[in-house]
Amino acid sequence: MTFTTTTPATSVTQAFFCLLLCVPWGSSCPPSCQCTERAGAKAVLCSSRHLEEIPKDIPRDAVFLKLDANSITRIPSNAFRHLSHLEELDLSRNAIEKIDRAAFKGVAAGLRTLDLSSNRIRSIPKEALLALSAKLRLANNPWHCECALQEVLWEARLDPDSVQDITCHTAPREEYVGKPLLQVLDAGVNFCSVRQRTTDVAMFITMFGWFAMVIVYVICYVRHNREDTCKHVDYLKPLPSTQGPAETTSTAL
Numbered sequence: 118m119t120f121t122t123t124t125p126a127t128s129v130t131q132a133f134f135c136l137l138l139c140v141p142w143g144s145s146c147p148p149s150c151q152c153t154e155r156a157g158a159k160a161v162l163c164s165s166r167h168l169e170e171i172p173k174d175i176p177r178d179a180v181f182l183k184l185d186a187n188s189i190t191r192i193p194s195n196a197f198r199h200l201s202h203l204e205e206l207d208l209s210r211n212a213i214e215k216i217d218r219a220a221f222k223g224v225a226a227g228l229r230t231l232d233l234s235s236n237r238i239r240s241i242p243k244e245a246l247l248a249l250s251a252k253l254r255l256a257n258n259p260w261h262c263e264c265a266l267q268e269v270l271w272e273a274r275l276d277p278d279s280v281q282d283i284t285c286h287t288a289p290r291e292e293y294v295g296k297p298l299l300q301v302l303d304a305g306v307n308f309c310s311v312r313q314r315t316t317d318v319a320m321f322i323t324m325f326g327w328f329a330m331v332i333v334y335v336i337c338y339v340r341h342n343r344e345d346t347c348k349h350v351d352y353l354k355p356l357p358s359t360q361g362p363a364e365t366t367s368t369a370l
Contacts (some may be wrong), residue, residue: 147172171196186210198223205230218242225249246273256282264309
């Protein structure tokens with residue numbers, strides 16, 4: 118009979134390899150968050166953790182991600198690209214001011230809910246939202262009412278319970294400030310046509326400026342040539358005529 122002797126070093130090595138095989142490394146939880154199960158799906162809870170940016174090590178199998186009530190100021194491109202299973206994303210009650218065009222690239226297909234309410238968002242690239250099929254919450258932000266926001270309201274899937282709280286903090290005209298965007302649009306205002314008219318006026322002014330410059334140049338050119346001609350005539354007047362002596366000679370003959 119053969120006996121196998123197990124040394125302490127061997128035991129430690131076996132335990133280490135067992136740990137490597139048993140721990141699901143793709144499901145590790147960020148130290149500033151709490152990971153739990155909700156209806157059999159992974160939920161990553163990072164609420165009220167004084168975060169200033171989105172954690173880099175969020176588990177790939179996360180389905181619910183709560184990043185609300187933090188101090189996040191920006192959503193960079195591809196911030197959630199590795200989270201292909203993500204269905205609900207809560208970014209409310211932060212200090213978000215800037216959202217990159219590709220901020221939600223990679224999660225567009227499966228994302229069902231995106232909460233961006235109660236931030237500091239004034240404007241947002243429409244490309245960042247229109248690719249999503251998720252229900253959007255955009256209320257309680259200091260929105261600048263413009264064409265891009267109007268297109269989001271028309272084309273995106275907004276949460277009907279919060280759409281009335283999308284208010285114009287600033288706008289092209291003072292009378293729209295403080296009013297819900299939906300109310301302003303229902304009154305017949307079209308921010309996209311306003312932008313088009315502004316562009317047309319700017320183009321007209323530019324063309325008129327170029328035309329005026331051409332006219333001024335032509336006038337100056339004609340006046341300069343006229344002055345040169347007058348100077349040349351004045352120069353020729355004092356010169357003796359070569360025709361007078363010739364006529365006198367002919368008469369004498």
